[in-house]
Amino acid sequence: MKGQEIREKFLRFFESKGHKILPSASLIPHNDPSILWTAAGMVPFKPYFTGAAKPEVLRVTTCQKCLRTPDIDSVGRTARHHTFFEMLGNFSFGDYFKKDAIPWAWEFVTEHLGLEAERLWITIYLDDDEAFEIWHKDVGVPENRIVRMGKDTNFWEIGVGPCGPCSEIYYDLGEERGCGLPDCAVGCDCDRYLEIWNLVFIQFFRDEEGNYTPLKNKGIDTGMGLERVASVLQNVKTNFDTDLFRDIMDFTGELTGKPYGTGAEYDLALKVIADHSRAVTFAVADGALPSNEGRGYVLRRLLRRAVRFGRVLGMEEPFLYRVAGAVIDKMGNAYPELVKNRELVTRVIKTEEERFGETLAQGTEIINRLIREARQSGKNYIDGEQAFRLYDTYGFPMELTREIAEENDLTVDEEGFTRAMEKQRERARSARQETEYLSEKTARLKNILEQVGETVFTGYDTLATKSKIRAIFVGDEQVDQAGAGQEVELILDITPCYAEAGGQVSDHARITAESTEVAVEEVTRPVEGLHLHRGRVLSGILRVNDEVEVQVDRRRRMNIARNHSATHLLHKSLKEVLGGHVNQAGSLVAPDRLRFDFTHYAAIEPDELARIEKMVNEAILSNLKVETFESTLDEARGMGAAALFEEKYGDRVRVVKMGDFSLELCGGTHVQSTSEVGMFKLLSESSVGSGLRRVEAVTGEGAMDYLRAKEEQLNLIAKTVKAAPHELVHRVETLVQELRELEKEAETLRAKLARYEVQSMLDRSRDIAGIKVLAARSGAADMDSLRAMLDLLWDKIGSGVIVLGAAVNGKVNLVAGVSKDLVAKGLHAGKLLKEIAPLVGGGGGGRPDMAQAGGKNPAGLEAALDKVYALVESAVI
Template sequence: MKSLGLNEIREKYLSFFEGKDHLRMGSFSLVPQNDKSLLLINAGMAPLKPYFTGQEKPPKKRVTTCQKCIRTGDIENVGKTSRHATFFEMLGNFSFGDYFKEEVIPWAWEFVTEVLEIPEERLYVSIYEKDDEAFKIWNEKVGLKPERIIRLGKEDNFWEIGVGPCGPCSEIYFDRGEEYGCGSKDCAPGCDCDRFVEFWNLVFTQFDKDEEGNYNPLPNPNIDTGAGLERLAAIMQGVTSIFDVDTIKAIRDHVCKIAGVKYQEDNKKDISIRVITDHIRAITFMASDGILPSNEGRGYVFRRLLRRAVRHGKLLGINKLFLKELALTVIETSKEAYPELEEKKEYILKVLSVEEQRFNETIDQGLEILKEYIKELKESKQNTLSGEKCFRLYDTYGFPIDLTKEILEEEGFTLDEQGFMKEMEAQRQRARSAREETTYMGSEESIYTKLNKEWTTQFKGYNTLNVSDAIIRAIVTNNEFINEAKENQEVSIIVDKTPFYAESGGQVGDKGIIKTDKGTVKITDCIKVSGNNFAHIGKVVQGSISVGDKASLEVNKSDRMATARNHSATHLLQKALRNILGNHVEQAGSYVSSERLRFDFVHFAPLTQEELKKVEEEVNEKILENLPINICETNIDEARKMGAMALFGEKYGEIVRVVNMGNYSIELCGGTHLKNTASVGTFKIISETGVSAGVRRIEAVTGQAALNYFREQENYIKEAAAILKTVPNQVVRKIETLINEVKNNQKEIEKLRAKISTSAVEDILSSKQDIKGVSLLTARFDELDMNGLRNMGDNLKNKIGSGVIVLATGKDNKVNFVVMITDDVVKKGAHAGNMIREIAKVAGGGGGGRPNMAQAGGKDISKIDKALNKAAEILSGQLQ
């Protein structure tokens, strides 16, 4: 058996099935599309579910892929075993109602024994115990001896998820040898020991399970196979661990180099090495698909994996930012199969570096919090940290529970693991409830999924705004198909061809008119529905329309042109942002309509006014250069050679559409655009804000909308000038003059207040009361704020020498009180905090403070004088 590299095995597999007339498709994004049942793609067949269910027509009935996947169910075991991983690649070949067992079983055997040259005597297969058909093919057609075909029960060899498509499966095992076995005479495939390694599962989807539990035969059964690439590479390279496979070993060795440690010298360190090796693969691929770290959903998975990697780096003694270095090795070993790694390299490295830096800061904060918790435990003479506090460290500061446990044990304390798990389960329940209960595809079937699967709508709108010979295929109203729609009915119309652009890629659907001989429909939106059909949404405004009618369709030209201006401007904007901020800038979302454009992008700080100015100037400069906008269709490889930018999560076919703006901006895009950049007219940014961690948003206008914006701003200036009794170009100077006048007036007011206060002090001192030999001063100053009231109190306290001062203010409808008492009077029993509490209560407020000084608020201005009058009574009571 010859040794083959992981990349070599992948290529051999895909080439083999291409030779069996399969369409080779690139890996789908890790982000599921239109599937709410999954957080991340976790199996090779997951992105293909619409083809299996018949919701969408596959590009070919035979398909082969190598799909990147992430599973985190066993995350705690990653690093502790030789086989657990969060990131892996799944080889698969699929049939959508084409071939079945008779073909796939011999092909699998041919690939394993003839292409990979695995000796037949080291191979076993398992089948579902009732699947005699599979047994017969393995035995009679392939020639496998009956003793090498193991029948297993439903739990092992029958694939199903609730109701829907399901079926028996057959697995292929590699015998590693008796030395890896458990020693039992019954040891065979399916045993829990390490001898027999399952590496390829052939699923025969031949039933449809209904709500009653009946297994109904599918008229067109499917084939869904999955082979773990890393596991297969371990077999071919004669190693017992996926961490010894060539491409993964390269990352593992790089971890050891950075940490200055050797692999397989210390078990604890080996665990950390394996954790980092696995997690850096996962987060590098997640970043390449546009996933950003956050506190929820798939972003939380990203953050958790990254923080675990950093934490294990610290356990290995790595005290610097290191993920960026490791990501370069991941990119280098996998970029040939996944070109997006190289294309998004700068972005990937930036995302990892920023998040790693943030975590280093939060982990230090977490250590400080834990020190406080330990201090509290010592002071309260307790020995167990609560599960709630452990979870807060884990959830807020990324502290793994084992780290908290380790630090506590060093100080002689334990933690409430049961309480921690209770908090963890509560979080899981919140996450589950946040995700809706779903069907197999994660979304409820709509009326559109019942459309004829052979139908698609031909889009003609790149070259024309009019189509005169369309046929109405279906009419929907109130979620039902109807044959005829009459005046004033709200409808959704499916036609065979259309000039209307259906909402996608952030661009809104076109508006316009559909006419037949009998009626007219005003279209207000156009959307893509099942099977790449376009639904034209609108209202019958005249006559009636019927299924089968010949129709003419006309798009609103001014709306389409305004939308195209904004769409072309987003391309210019993205390029300008990358030039000015860096190539880490990537589109994170957009909205393009006839009124405005919104562009979300990855960046980790608000843009300065200078940066915004530069971006706006560069976009307008390219508009004035009148760059030609050339659009061509080519294959994905040629598009990449041209330097075309692709969008995250977008699944591009073999033929792609490239929008080239004078070689300045080159992007893959299916939207509608102008003929040249000058047609944008002008570009104006109206806002820049944050959307979420690491994502910024720019909103802008172009063309007529930009002129309207400038006109509106001009009107504001004219209105301001009229109010200021000046001309527009003198508004700023006039405002500066007024501000200086206000400042000078404020100074005069303060001088007057000081004079009034001095005079008031003399008046108050002359009106002091004697309460059991203690001087009491009470006064009200509605012109003072709280700060002024305190200053007045200090002034009076210095003047009085010995006594009690009680002051109040009702400024700006706010009631405030201050009580100050000299130290000698405090010794006689007076207490400012207790005194002010009773005083403030009269005015509907409360407060407190020290024995010598206190302040409080109130609600009822009309009760201020009554509250002040109560001061003498309260003081008298304290002096007893």
């Protein structure tokens, strides 16, 4: 009986008993912050059991998708552990209780699933005499097959919430599956007795202190693991051998060229990938995204763990998104949300795979070095501070470091890791304190604000104004005057200078008097209401209460305004093209460029970027009027105005409207019509974190500079390849084709040289006790070439021992191979390399038939190769 049939049969059976079939709830619990994931079938119905909500119907049946991760390290290594699984359940919300639930369960497993009654065992809670009476007297289960068990197994609870005693149905898989011990029985840790269904009798509510209060409305919550019961009905030894997993594993096996059954290491990888891909696929379809905290961290950990097991199968490129497609094909009929969100799921997973590929490449190289260093120094562990550096600098998960270390018979100094983590937190706290604005100066500025009042900002309407110097700072000291050459900070009573805010950089300006000039390079608002102008006195003497003229750098202001207005047009275009989920997450508006960060789950496709750029430019060419006005926050939101990242709003807000295209709350400076932006050109698109993307662009003068540089670059390329610009594509295609032909020719020559080298090496092989042994230096440029050389030699030598070494760029590569007939006699390639690698200043190892190693001392290569013959001789004579 296939999984789909079992699922359908269960639901229809309870429908016949008056239950309403409901679709599975999301893996992300609704309005339940006490748990990260929906981990049981009853989770969506907790309010009904507590009386906090009234159900529309009193009897429900579901097949609930569930996710649990406490036993993640056991997945694939045991027959039954999973992260994602399906829970078949029937529920009563104050309607029927044990008297109905128990007989129905027996009826379903014996009559509808066809399980033999004599192979079924029942467990009940220690003092649940009511359940015993029903099982024994009403159903007819013999007394000796009803086992009373304790709270650790037969009392169901999951943190705070409804709970109660339970009764489990076990299936006897046969004596041959048991441990053979005389006391083997239900509850034994061996595989003989398999729990297939748990009937939970919801009678109590557990509070945060662990107290149990009887519920007014008793309920029924049952859970039958679909994967487990499928393994019984399909007569297979593990859940992974059921059709629920095998279809996915077979897809992965075909994809990787390592079909299920090839070997224990590969089978473990296929199992982990099948399990984790199911979990990840369903989680993303339900709205979870990879991140560094909460359920996003769990998702990222599962995804990255699956990717690393993909490396075991030889998958270096993203592949898990394709396995997710197989999950959707397998389970989409039962869970239509998978089909609906196929594009989202595959995009998110592929993006995370690509990001982790970069992390894994860097981190694996470093951890392999740490393993070698640990062995060379005689340690059986990886230093905790080094493991933390790997985590902190490269984002390499601690769990992954631990797993790789264990695979190499090492541990990780986790106490040292924790200490390093705490040190970093302390440094971060200290750094935050150090970067705070000096409290003494802040107090002084607040005092000035009380004395002279707020700085009046006139920069929306004018770029020049007369003003008066209210305060002067040189460093942290408040002074009465400053002279030429001094760095100063000035407070004015009136200013047209925009202070840095909302991602927009500040204005530059000139402050002048009769014989005095100050170049203003930065304007900030360290205290609300005060503009602080930082600059250098170019000439004269500046005094408090001097009357001055302030002139904003008009060209710079205009370029900033172009970029800021373009940012609003970009924001709207991103929403139009990518979807309403796009929201601003940060920005930089500078005179030479703009940068815009926003929420989105994947890289933007080239055609989408083209549409976004086109939409912005169409808005620019439409010459939309740019209007600004004040409103209340509620009124602005009622008009549909977007609130920007980290902007602080008071009772009155400033709204920027660009025709009917864009409406946003914004305190920045803008052009008067969109045509003044000139032109908009996207420069780049990239990731800045999980679920966050960044685009950079130029407008106006910046766009012209960009196009001019591109044109110069094009002309230079044309000159280099000796072709007119309009002929460049054809010329480059011709050159590429010629290069490919030369590369093919070079490859052919390399192959010929390799054959000559192979023959030369074979002539130097030795016979040791009837065994062909070859230990030779090769000119191979890298490890891949060295392994290829080893394969060529195997074709010629057949049976024997081969060790090859190559020195390249100050490093040594070693590979070793032992034919299977000699492995059976005790020769071991990994042990051979372990013996000789120290002579080249390295380490390594591997399987009995194939191993590789590396080192940093090319001078020791000849001695290492010579030692091979002695090692083989001592092993066989």
